[in-house]
Amino acid sequence: MTAHIAVVGASLAGLRTAEQLRAAGHTGPVTVLGDERHLPYNRPPLSKDLLSSPGDLSPGELHAKVEFRRRASVADVTFRLGLPVVVADVRGGRLWLEDGTAVAFDGLVAATGLRPRRLPLPGPLTGRHVLRTLDDCVALRGGLRPGARVVVIGAGFIGCEVAATALRLGCRVTVVEPGGAPMLRVLGARLAEAVQRHHEAAGVRFVIGRTVARFLGDGHVTGVRLDDGSALVADAVVEAVGSVPNTEWLAGNDFLDLNDGVLCDNRLLARGAELLVAVGDIARFPNPLLDTVPRRVEHWSVPTDTARRAAATLTALLAGTEPDPAPFRPLPSFWSDQSDLRFQSFGSPALADEIRLEEGDPDRLAAGLLATYHRRSVPVGTVAINLPPARQRELREAFGTLSPAP
Known part of the structure; x- marks a missing residue:
């Protein structure tokens, strides 16, 4: 397949999409465009280990600590960094960078993520x-x-x-x-x-x-x-x-719903578009694991999960075949390290109307605690604090059989 795919956004979501395009069989050119000058890197350490690292380390040395290792499959992928995409003609197949440069594409991936409010x-x-x-x-x-x-x-x-x-x-x-x-x-x-x-x-x-x-x-x-x-x-x-989705570069494509990220179907295909998919935390899509309401999910696991699905969808569409009809049911998960507390969550606790304390004492958080979150008596999430890894794996596996609430 010789179609050119442009991936707008050069963070984790953009990198994983490039990798998954190759895994899905796309052999044509792929260009990843990003506004930061750095190659894709891991963001969670920014508020923890990297923020507390020795002050004599240069930005380059800090980047080396968190830069993602790129797989051999993306060795031929072009990364154009340091210039944001400012305008997109989705149906016309053209992008314009901040310096006026135009980039043509056959398929497009929106992976521009968020910016702080x-x-x-x-x-x-x-x-x-x-x-x-x-x-x-x-x-x-x-x-x-x-x-x-x-x-x-x-x-x-x-x-x-x-x-x-x-x-x-x-x-x-x-x-x-x-x-x-x-x-x-x-x-x-x-x-x-x-x-x-x-x-x-x-x-x-x-x-x-x-x-x-x-x-x-x-x-x-x-x-x-x-x-x-x-x-x-x-x-x-x-x-x-809080954060704001970076969708301004898609403004003017009035067939898109950009009210809160990019509205997509369960295949990650943008509503109203033929060859635009969205990945990461700007993708607003329904997840039948929970219900049919399209939502954005800002968890660290989402870029990898959505990249796999979106790459398969876009590769199939460019080849003229139907994308996989199987429901896309990713399990949201995140963690947070705060002092001596490590939080691990699966599912979407914020959707709950009932919270049950299963293990531990809220006055002794460092000793370990587990809370489960339910909506209309159906489990929708868990939050674990300082539980051992084996127990966390059990919780993740339990959510594999989660059924949506009626």
């Missing part, structure tokens, strides 16, 4: 950080010196990971979260409150129920003003307030 508030920009890329990590890492006052806005998983890392580096850390206890939407109230107590016992301060009204300082952030008029002094501020 920023708070649209007054105040200086210098000293405000987000954490999504290697360059973000390098910028933040320079400010996490012993004694530094760090304010983390947002108590989701990234916010809590950054807070735990900064505390370990000797910083004084305050987390501001308007919506309740840490990771409340995923964990549920009882477990989220237990996690908050655990972090507080280690030395993290939480300000719950307050929002940030503005950033303080002249040229460089010196603190944040909260909505009740109080202020928090800060040498560095980290905004961990």
Whole structure:
């Protein structure tokens, strides 16, 4: 097959898609286009090991620690890095890069992922950080010196990971979260409150129920003003307030639904398109493992799972054959390391209407805990904390037989 496939996005999803295109039998040219200058690398260490690595390591040395090893099958794949795609004519088969260069394609893969949401508030920009890329990590890492006052806005998983890392580096850390206890939407109230107590016992301060009204300082952030008029002094501020799908480059293709990522069918084929598939956390698709509602899933396992399905779909369509009709039922999974706690989750706990504590004591999280999550009495997820690997494998296997709720 000589058709040219363009993969827009050069992170894990883009790399895995290139590999899976070759595994599916596509022998034609593949070009992976990315806005970062770095070859694909592993993002989870950015908020943990890489963020706490020695300060004398250069960005290149840091990248070497997390760069993905590329399989021999993609040795002939072209990586064009450092220039984002800004416009796509999906039906016309052309892309335009930021420098005006045009790239023609026969099949297209959307793998552009997410960018951190920023708070649209007054105040200086210098000293405000987000954490999504290697360059973000390098910028933040320079400010996490012993004694530094760090304010983390947002108590989701990234916010809590950054807070735990900064505390370990000797910083004084305050987390501001308007919506309740840490990771409340995923964990549920009882477990989220237990996690908050655990972090507080280690030395993290939480300000719950307050929002940030503005950033303080002249040229460089010196603190944040909260909505009740109080202020928090800060040498560095980290905004961990969610993410936005990178779909602007697809704007103008009005047949696509870009309301929340790229709406796809269960084959990962974009609704309204003939030869566009989406992978990773911008793909919004129905998963019959859970129900028929199309959703984006921002878990680390999703790029690999969706790349396999999307590559098979696109390869079949370019060859003029029908894609595999078998239901695509990936099991979402994620983990999070926060101080002495390791979280492991399977399924989608946020969909639950009931949470059951199966093992452990919320007041002794480090000793191990298991909670199961149910919707209309059907299990939809688990969260394990500090359970041994063998027990986690059992939980994963149990979800292989999960049936969707009626």
